[in-house]
Amino acid sequence: MKVRKGIPKVGKLEIRLERWRSFLIQGLLLSGFLVLGMRAFWLQGIHAGFLQQKGEERYSRVLSIPASRGIIRDRNGQALAISIPAVSVWANREDLEIDEAQRRALAHCLNENPAEIARRLKGEDGVVYLKRQLPLDEAKRVMDLKIPGIYLQHGFHRAYPKSSEMAHLVGFTDADDKGQEGVELTYQAQLEGLAGARRVIRDRAGHVIEDVENIRSPRQGQDVSLSVDARIQHLAARELQRAVESSHAKAGAIVVLDSRTGEVLALVNSPDYDPNQRGGLSGAELRNRAITDTYEPGSTIKPFTIAAALEAGKVRPDTVISTHGGVLAIANHLIHDDHVAESYTVSEVIEHSSNVGAARIALDLPPVTLWDLFTDVGFGQKPRLGFPGEAGGRLRPYQNWKPIEQATMAFGNGMTVSLVQMARAYTVFPNEGILRPLSLIKVSAIPSGRSVLSVRTAREVTAMLETVVSAEGTAPEARVAGYRVAGKTGTAHKVARGHYVNKYVASFIGFAPVSAPRIVVAVMIDEPSGNRYYGGQVAAPVFSALTGEIMQLLDIPPDAPEPPIMASSPGSVGGRT
Amino acid sequence: MTRRDGLLFLLVMSLALGVIQSQQETRRRYIDLQQEKDHQVQLQTEGDQLQIEEGTLSASHRIEAHALHELGMQLPTPAQKHLLVVAPLSGGETR
Numbered sequence: 001m002k003v004r005k006g007i008p009k010v011g012k013l014e015i016r017l018e019r020w021r022s023f024l025i026q027g028l029l030l031s032g033f034l035v036l037g038m039r040a041f042w043l044q045g046i047h048a049g050f051l052q053q054k055g056e057e058r059y060s061r062v063l064s065i066p067a068s069r070g071i072i073r074d075r076n077g078q079a080l081a082i083s084i085p086a087v088s089v090w091a092n093r094e095d096l097e098i099d100e101a102q103r104r105a106l107a108h109c110l111n112e113n114p115a116e117i118a119r120r121l122k123g124e125d126g127v128v129y130l131k132r133q134l135p136l137d138e139a140k141r142v143m144d145l146k147i148p149g150i151y152l153q154h155g156f157h158r159a160y161p162k163s164s165e166m167a168h169l170v171g172f173t174d175a176d177d178k179g180q181e182g183v184e185l186t187y188q189a190q191l192e193g194l195a196g197a198r199r200v201i202r203d204r205a206g207h208v209i210e211d212v213e214n215i216r217s218p219r220q221g222q223d224v225s226l227s228v229d230a231r232i233q234h235l236a237a238r239e240l241q242r243a244v245e246s247s248h249a250k251a252g253a254i255v256v257l258d259s260r261t262g263e264v265l266a267l268v269n270s271p272d273y274d275p276n277q278r279g280g281l282s283g284a285e286l287r288n289r290a291i292t293d294t295y296e297p298g299s300t301i302k303p304f305t306i307a308a309a310l311e312a313g314k315v316r317p318d319t320v321i322s323t324h325g326g327v328l329a330i331a332n333h334l335i336h337d338d339h340v341a342e343s344y345t346v347s348e349v350i351e352h353s354s355n356v357g358a359a360r361i362a363l364d365l366p367p368v369t370l371w372d373l374f375t376d377v378g379f380g381q382k383p384r385l386g387f388p389g390e391a392g393g394r395l396r397p398y399q400n401w402k403p404i405e406q407a408t409m410a411f412g413n414g415m416t417v418s419l420v421q422m423a424r425a426y427t428v429f430p431n432e433g434i435l436r437p438l439s440l441i442k443v444s445a446i447p448s449g450r451s452v453l454s455v456r457t458a459r460e461v462t463a464m465l466e467t468v469v470s471a472e473g474t475a476p477e478a479r480v481a482g483y484r485v486a487g488k489t490g491t492a493h494k495v496a497r498g499h500y501v502n503k504y505v506a507s508f509i510g511f512a513p514v515s516a517p518r519i520v521v522a523v524m525i526d527e528p529s530g531n532r533y534y535g536g537q538v539a540a541p542v543f544s545a546l547t548g549e550i551m552q553l554l555d556i557p558p559d560a561p562e563p564p565i566m567a568s569s570p571g572s573v574g575g576r577t
Numbered sequence: 578m579t580r581r582d583g584l585l586f587l588l589v590m591s592l593a594l595g596v597i598q599s600q601q602e603t604r605r606r607y608i609d610l611q612q613e614k615d616h617q618v619q620l621q622t623e624g625d626q627l628q629i630e631e632g633t634l635s636a637s638h639r640i641e642a643h644a645l646h647e648l649g650m651q652l653p654t655p656a657q658k659h660l661l662v663v664a665p666l667s668g669g670e671t672r
Binding site: 203 | 604611630632635636638641655660
């Protein structure tokens with residue numbers, strides 16, 4: 001700074017700055033503003049997307065939209081399987097910070113042994129599940145412990161309100177809510193719910209304040225309405241349990257069909273299991289014997305042998321068949337009857353379940369005639385219920401049949417069937433020769449079927465089957481008070497290592513009421529022990545008790561000629577209504 | 578600044594405040610909607626739980642066990658059952 005030399009003027013101090021200095025300062029300031037402006041333009045104009053993305057990343061989240069599995073219901077809308085939200089508790093051992101007190105508290109919340117929890121949490125890395133399918137309130141208590149490294153995974157828990165009674169039919173799902181058995185597996189695609197996902201923005205408080213995008217729409221699982229009636233299922237389960245216990249049998253099964261529509265109204269097996277508690281299950285408990293197991297049907301096949309002969313015009317119901325005193329020799333084999341008789345009419349062959357009579361009738365037929373009918377009613381083929389592990393049974397090609405095989409097949413030896421196949425085959429008699437497909441799903445209209453027998457033959461065989469439950473027949477214990485019923489007993493030796501052994505499968509398959517049939521009931525008792533092992537002794541009483549209860553449950557009017565009590569109006573019989 | 582500029586400035590400012598206000602309102606209502614949706618899910622869950630409870634409590638085997646063991650009832654044997662067939666009423670009768 002320069003100051004003029006000499007004496008300064010009083011009152012005014014004149015300072016003179018160089019102009020370039022002020023220009024420099026102004027230039028620097030302007031340049032600074034320009035840089036800031038350009039930076040602002042760059043950030044907010046050209047490069048805005050990047051910053052917005054960074055901002056959103058701070059607050060945006062991808063949320064899963066849960067989709068629950070469909071409900072399985074019975075034909076009356078009763079829930080048989082429902083999914084409810086549940087969570088799995090898992091630990092990431094890398095992040096885990098837990099002390100002894102917290103470990104005990106965690107074990108208490110999970111209702112587990114502290115030592116077991118400690119064992120699972122050992123180790124330095126990896127993820128370990130501590131408890132699956134925990135109710136939400138219990139999971140909340142776990143998270144309230146605020147243990148670093150303990151996390152929740154949301155999912156669903158499948159509950160089965162009818163427990164063991166529906167177990168074999170409904171099946172169950174695994175920990176990931178995927179069907180493993182029964183209807184749960186068969187209708188997996190329909191029942192399965194597919195979770196969706198959406199990107200949202202959350203505020204600092206964690207509230208979702210904006211939907212950014214819908215990544216994937218959820219698909220809720222669809223409900224499935226079965227043809228089964230839970231009430232009939234219960235009755236069948238109860239009667240089967242009683243029969244298996246009282247006859248000390250190894251196992252048993254019952255199938256109840258709606259004879260008009262082919263719907264499965266009940267399907268039970270013993271032994272069974274509780275699908276809500278599946279720990280330590282054995283294969284015997286899991287097996288759906290009525291569908292997956294085959295057995296030699298024994299005498300329950302005879303109505304089809306007779307029907308084939310009637311259709312071929314070889315016999316009439318009153319044709320007399322010589323039974324040679326109850327013994328028939330073919331090649332080196334002897335066929336026996338339990339009752340000794342010189343001859344039976346065709347109808348009496350069914351009534352008394354004559355093996356010799358059935359064999360003689362079958363031997364009069366070309367093998368193809370018998371094979372055709374057996375095939376037409378579904379033997380040797382899967383019943384196509386869509387159920388896992390369906391058995392088709394064994395029916396060998398007729399070209400290879402030897403006379404002894406044709407004769408023994410006439411009374412159900414040398415071929416195998418499943419109980420559900422037998423039940424379906426029997427629907428041709430009440431349906432006047434029409435065979436309809438089976439259905440596990442409730443149907444709205446009677447499905448079309450195909451004719452496998454003439455109406456006349458079906459009626460003639462039905463009349464014969466009605467004599468089976470007469471006092472002279474093999475199953476008077478199958479009678480049902482107030483109702484006309486028809487059916488056939490079966491008692492077959494089991495085969496072990498290629499030989500018949502003294503173990504039996506006792507069965508009874510019948511339908512009711514005969515005047516306007518509604519149901520077909522098939523009962524199979526596997527290895528009844530003791531003196532009572534005939535189908536007429538072990539399975540027929542089960543048929544009787546169950547059919548009687550179903551008739552009442554479905555409000556089917558009695559059709560027997562003389563019902564026990566007649567009342568003209570409510571209250572007119574001894575004051576009872 | 579002319580008077581017209583002043584009015585425009587005020588208008589722009591009030592619109593900006595309006596946008597902020599409506600954005601805030603949208604978010605508040607959206608939070609309410611989310612809470613209602615959560616509530617719907619909770620009710621759905623509760624409904625399913627009640628269905629399970631209803632199904633379990635009304636299971637025939639449970640009712641039967643209760644009747645047999647706690648109420649001392651028994652299942653009638655076939656001999657104890659009497660079927661009453663109510664004949665249709667004749668023309669002049671009324672109930």
